[in-house]
Amino acid sequence: MQNAEPVKKRVSRKLISIAIAVIVLAVALLSCSLINPQEESVKICAIIPLSGPYAYMAEIKDNLQMAIDKINKWSGLNNRPIELIVADCESDPAVAVELFNELEDDHHPLAYIAVTSTIYIALAPLADEAEVVLMGLAVAVPDVTVGHDWCFRYYTTTEIETACIVNMIEDTLSTKVGLIYTDDAYGASFAGDIENIATSCGCTIMSEAVTFSDTDFSEEVGNLSLCDVIVAFGVRTSLINMLTEIDDSGYDGYVMAGSGASAPSVRELPVADGVYVAAPLVYKESNVLASRYVSDFETTYGYSPSHMGITGYDGMMLIWGLMADSELTRENLRSNLHSGYAFSGVLGSMKVPLGDHEINFPLFPAVIDGGDLWFL
């Protein structure tokens, strides 16, 4: 009888201990799913003009983020989340250079992204010196990567645009070609290509260069009024002004424009109606991949992406695809980009040969009608 009470207490103590242990174990096991250990992030720095004449390129940031959100959702880059660091270069190459140096000191990212030809050209030497990959998006000037081991470019080129437009010019049997363009690297490259090709086709060229600050193109348009076809080329705001001026002037010839006019924000303008453009197939309704992406983007960000912005998505997916299961070093990224690869992006299927740093997507002749593109 004397031992009954202690035994009872011992049993109760054991029961309590077991109950506590079970509770702790249950909570630990069941809460494992709530734990999501974070690996160190992989940094990608993007120097983008969020202000200034090239501010319309800011949508590339959203497209980059779209890709990163998708990548980070399940795997990251080799189980490490990608962190996008965006810096506004204010459309100024000098600012871009300063930002590059700051970002290199502060973040030392895996790679840099530069947007527009002007910015990219300014940063290319820095990338080589720092031995870091510089990916150019919406960089249309051809051969900007030549001589730069660490520089790569993903966009169409002025050569491709020019070829497409010249084909359309030839189809119109025009002999007098008027050219109005913004006088930057992009515009100058395009103008040069047009002049060369059109001249070889027996056409005469009249060129009118404008600056970013110009908004009144009545004089320039007036000078081109006798041409069979006017080709407008330049940054978006200038392009819109050019098309507006051409429309207001009552010009009745053929109006053609570079791929920038195929972007939704331009082609949906009334002044763009009837304009012939060199357009990427991303705007083709039968392009299932592109349609799917555009729909997802619109749902997420509330506006339609242009092909310029989509380069951000494709560029980031390209990096992710090539670096999967590779050690995340700058050299490895450069080596993989240099190795020659295939990539099915939203902008189309691309095959890049060994050693080629230029990633192009094709353009096709199309006409704007009621805000939509009709491929010829």
Next chain:
Amino acid sequence: MVPMIDGIRAWSVSRLGAKLVALGVAVILILTMLTAWSVEMGGESLRDAIGGDSAYLASLISTSIDRGIYLKYHEMTILALGLVVREALEESNTIFDAMDDPYGYINETNDEWIAIPMQEMNPFMEQMINNNLSSNLSYRLDEHYTIEHGIDMYGEILVTNKYGALVAMTTRSVDYLKWDKDWWKSTLANGFSIDDMSYDPCSDMYGVSVCQTVYSYSGEFAGVIRGFINVIAIAEEVGLFEHRYESEDLRIITRHGALIYSSRAFIIMDDSSDKNYYLKSIDQSGYFTADEAERSRLYGYYHSTGYLDYEGHDWLVLVSYDYAEIMQPLSDLRTNILILAIILAAASVLVTYVLAGSITTPVRRLTRAVVDVSAGKLDRRVDIHRKDEIGQLAQAFNDMAEELDDLYNGLETKVATRTAELQVANKKLGILGSITRHDALNQLTVLRGWLSMAQETVKGEATRQYLHKVELASENVASYLNFTGEYEKVGIKSPEWLSVSESYVTSTFGLNLAGIEVKTVLDLLEVYADPMFPKVIRNLVDNSLKHGRSVTKISLNYSESSDGLTLVYADNGQGVPIEEKGKIFERVPRDGRKSYGLYLSREILLMTGLTVRETGTPGEGARFEISIPRGKYRFADDRFKVAK
């Protein structure tokens, strides 16, 4: 922390409510663990289901790709039956048939051809690439896919005549002479050929060569049409299915481990032969999990088997998903279970606590009532009016307490009545006994007086002997009567605490102890005994004086042990003979007379459970040990208590 645990422990041991709460929580925990286990088991089933599904999807994709390749071959077949191709070949074959040395011409032309860099074309090449057949092929195949579908489906498309000389081409071909090519020979032998993945420098493309023989209207072999198919484009077309999971990835690998296609950016023909996913794909079809890029993925795979006439090239088609994504529903379910378990556990604690209170509160009240009743408060009742078992128990308790109260009250009355009656009867008996004893003793005194006179006057010795025996008998009767007088006093009064030393003093008053050394070591010992306890001591001393003969010392002391206390009386007389030891406490004759002193002493001691025995050594003295159990002795002053 420790006090809290001790508090919980004490609370849980003593309170039924705590046990009920613990039961509720334990049930919830058990159910939760069972559910969690089921979820984990379900995870295996989910993995198997998705794995099987992915393997099936891989088989569909594989078939689709093989079918896509086959359809391209079919396009070649349709073209081979077309007017444009046949007429062009007929024309070319006619020209070559007319040559003296068509193969010599082909070789010579080929030499000129290959001498020109791939980026350049001579007029012959330009004429060929722009001829009607080439333009037709380019429009119907190359441009159609590019413009309409946005896919660069075809690389080089060419047509050779029956001599193996190029007749038409959509891109600048590497050479002019084709009859020495494996694909040409194979097509000629089998009617068609579909080669394994290779690189075509003319197309600058990786793909498969699809060839079909062309026959003239008369049924004669006229030439070969060849298209270089961009397998990546076919895979892209097939890959346009709606992805079920965001992390879905498609790979196609040749049987030698070269990567043909990936839905991600990939290095074409990259060697994958050392990758986990390649090495584990050993069966015709199946699924498995493997790590890739620091993540676990579920792979479903299928080895291609071709389509219709096309036997396939045993390509490995892999469909994979991030394992965490496909298990996300399970993870969500696990989280929901955890949240639900916490909520249910909390609710269980609350509910069972409330319910337990409805049980333990009345039980505690009942417990207190029982304690009160056991302490003698028979008027205690519980005010619990419920219709359940506890209410029944409470009612039963009240009834029991009522019954006990009545019984006790009745018993007390009866006891009091009976006691009074017994007291009256006892008193009567005592008076009667006393009167009778007194009268009898008086008559005995008279009788002995007459006997004494008779002994003095009688002459005969025999008669004197007879008279002496009568005198002894009368003394015995007197002794009986005296004993009864003493014995009737035993147990009349309630036992009480008596000082042993005081009992010795009062009981030996009047005894002649001259010349006897008396030693008592009693401290303040008290015993719980019949009030006639001093009689016991007197009997012992009296026996020593009467029967001890040469007693010069008497001692009375005690010793204490774990069992109790032993009060020891001893003298240094002759002691008790061994043959007497068993009889001295009985009513036995001693020296012809009955002696009841030690018998009476034993009865007096037994009233309170005390016992006595004689342990002396004959010839050395008598020794009486009175055993007093614990609780029946004490010391009036604690200073004299012996340490235990």
